[in-house]
């Protein structure tokens with residue numbers, strides 16, 4: 001049954017449906033939070049991919065899950081373009097590397113390059129071809145057939161968080177790559193002007209023996225302030 005909520009002078013009533021609350025005991029709540037943390041704690045950004053294929057259906061589930069993210073005015077201002085064709089991935093790599101050569105050679109400040117040094121990144125982006133799939137995430141801005149979004153960056157960022165978490169728990173590795181500027185992504189992905197590339201995310205199994213930077217996560221008492 002569809003209900004409506006109405007206050008005295010509030011806005012026009014809208015149809016509502018009963019919430020299906022997730023009921024867990026206090027003990028289960030902590031256990032589940034801790035278990036999820038143990039899973040997420042093992043997520044790492046990976047730059048060395050095994051070219052082997054992805055299990056069927058996982059990308060679809062991951063995009064469905066990403067698309068459950070909250071968004072400003074529920075506009076859902078995201079598109080996830082999946083590239084698997086080698087020729088297309090090559091075009092993506094070539095265009096991204098052209099921008100990255102500019103970035104590392106000219107645009108980046110010394111301060112920025114210094115901050116990146118521990119990650120060992122440079123203008124070479126072989127993973128854009130090695131990874132069996134690359135998901136290019138677009139923000140959808142106002143256009144002839146699309147409404148004006150609100151909090152676009154926040155909404156798409158949250159959706160990408162859901163995407164990365166889902167792929168990780170499915171055993172797949174990802175890299176959150178952000179070539180800049182990203183206009184070339186419209187052409188490579190055949191998307192209209194109102195869509196703007198925001199993330200390039202290679203997805204695959206990590207290459208056997210893959211290494212990652214020796215990083216530490218900040219301790220809780222540094223990132224959480226309880227008042």
Ligand code: IYR
Nearest residue numbers: 100116121122177178179180
């Ligand atoms: N987009 C460049 C540079 C880069 C920037 C940041 I901030 C990083 O955390 C990593 C890389 C690149 O992808 O190499």
